Amino acid sequence: MSDFQSALSVAASGLKAQASRLRHVSENIANSDTPGYRRKSVSFENATDAKGGVPEVRTGKVNLDQSDLKLLYDPSHPLADDSGHYEGSNVDLIIEIADAREAQRSYEANLKMFEQARQMSASLLDLLRR
Template identity: 60%
Template sequence: MPDLTQSMSISSDGLRLQSQRLRHVSENIAHADTPGYQRKLLSVKTQGFTLSEAQGPQSGRVILDQSPVQEIYDPAHPLADSTGHYRGSNVDLVIELADARAAQHAYEANLKMFQQAREMSTSLLDLLRK
């Protein structure tokens, strides 16, 4: 029974991590047109896996993507410099959508694992009652 509760704990950690990842992706998409915005990335900490101390992935610090931001030419923009350029963001919507899809699939996989462990523990309790 402890193994089932550990697997449910690990999958709930995965669910929490993927929901945080989706939150950062949605923030990046929301700020795609914000001048000077840098894309946020979520680092992941994993512990050594042993049967006695199983722990799922944990979210680490938020890292700002260091890829270069776009220089956009628009002399009418209020933030434009003397050459008519201003700094855009380094958010690529195609990459963000791909990250969102990957996080969604990982979330669904963790949810399925949690449901399977819950069903197995329920079945085990039913067997023990008989």
């Protein structure tokens, strides 16, 4: 596998990993008001491409945040106990927005790397044609 293909493969694996991370962040935001919902987080793992031996990044297993759920008071809620409390989610929107921005920036960096490798490859081909 050429160096250009390796660079494209590494950038593409980063794009896939950050897209997966963004998907989990958006699920967390969408379920922030769902009673009993636990925040999901994804970890990244080093991997090697089976075809060319190129190092890649992949998403690991999805982890559920085991921190305490927020105890909310609403006696009219169907899930409320005798004291009028029920368990909400443990999603903090500030953390989710920060995670989304970080994933977005990483996605953009991988996209820029992909574009740079593609441009260098195209320039090399133009030079070879002359």
